[in-house]
Each structure stands twice: as C-alpha cells, then as structure tokens.
Amino acid sequence: MTQSDFERVYKAVRLIPPGKVASYGQVARWLGWPRGARTVGWALRALRDSDVIDVPWYRVINAQGRISLVGDEGPRIQQKLLEAEGVVFDDTGRIDLKIYGWSGPVVPWWEEI
DNA sequence: GCCCTGACTGCTA
DNA sequence: TTAGCAGCCAGGG
Numbered sequence: 001m002t003q004s005d006f007e008r009v010y011k012a013v014r015l016i017p018p019g020k021v022a023s024y025g026q027v028a029r030w031l032g033w034p035r036g037a038r039t040v041g042w043a044l045r046a047l048r049d050s051d052v053i054d055v056p057w058y059r060v061i062n063a064q065g066r067i068s069l070v071g072d073e074g075p076r077i078q079q080k081l082l083e084a085e086g087v088v089f090d091d092t093g094r095i096d097l098k099i100y101g102w103s104g105p106v107v108p109w110w111e112e113i
Numbered sequence: 114g115c116c117c118t119g120a121c122t123g124c125t126a
Numbered sequence: 127t128t129a130g131c132a133g134c135c136a137g138g139g
Contacts, residue, residue: 024121028135035134037121042136045120060120068120078120092127 005031009043010052012105016059019085020102021095023063030104041068058082059102065095 012030016022028036044057058078062068069075079089087100 025123028121033135035122036136037134038119039121039135041120046137048120057120062120063122070120074120 006043006046009040010047010055013044013055013057013060015105016056016102018056019087019100021059021061021065021082021087021097021100022102022104023097024060024068025063026102026104027060037063061095065097065101066093 008031009027012027013022024037024040027040028034031040033039040060044055044060047055047057058081067075067078069078079093082095083089087095089095
C-alpha cells in the first residue's frame with residue numbers, strides 16, 4: 001500500500017456521478033483488488049483525517065446498500081448528502097442498488113490517467 | 114514479525 | 127430479511 005494506491009482509490013470515488021452510489025467491493029474491483037474492500041474502507045477512513053475534501057466518500061456504501069459508518073455524525077451526514085443528490089433511502093434505511101448503483105467506468109480509466 | 118482492529122463480502126442457517 | 131462465521135488486506139502498537 002503506497003500513497004499512489006490511496007490516490008487511485010480517491011480517483012475512482014471521484015468518478016462516481018452525483019446521484020449514484022457504489023460499494024466498497026465494487027471500487028476495489030475497479031482498482032484490481034478483488035478482495036480489497038476493507039482496504040478501500042481504510043483509505044476512505046484515512047480521508048476523513050486528511051485535508052482532502054474533494055472526494056465524495058459518501059457515495060460509497062457496503063454491498064447491501066447500507067451505510068457502514070458507526071457513530072452519530074457520520075451516518076447522518078452521509079444520508080443527508082445522498083438525499084440532497086436525489087438518492088432515496090427506504091423504510092429500513094437502505095438504498096436500492098438496482099436503481100442508484102453505479103456500474104462503474106465504461107472505459108479502463110486507470111490505464112489512461 | 115506477531116497480534117488486534119476495521120467505513121467489507123459472500124455463504125449458510 | 128437478519129445473524130453468525132470465516133476469509134481478506136493493510137496499518138499501528
């Protein structure tokens with residue numbers, strides 16, 4: 001894990017369009033880490049402690065369409081930001097990935113950046 | 114180098 | 127649909 005790996009995670013997250021969401025595992029696969037979901041989560045957590053603010057971390061959720069944050073502020077802020085982009089949460093606080101899930105970049109962007 | 118922890122995932126009951 | 131369990135990967139003590 002190097003700094004450039006973190007940057008790749010951030011770039012992938014920045015590619016998620018407004019109103020869409022992606023899972024940690026999904027992002028990991030784009031980066032070529034089939035089992036690196038937890039690493040993506042780690043990178044995003046580190047993001048909160050850094051000065052980087054232009055990464056839409058809130059568009060990343062777990063594979064079940066749920067917010068994985070633990071605590072008071074985090075989950076509330078994430079849901080609020082997503083709702084502001086038009087993402088709808090159902091009665092159980094879950095997002096319908098069939099509607100809001102992003103299929104990922106169509107082109108192998110990582111080879112062009 | 115070992116062990117614990119974590120914003121995860123997929124399978125099974 | 128929810129709960130439990132094992133597998134995974136990386137950082138920090």
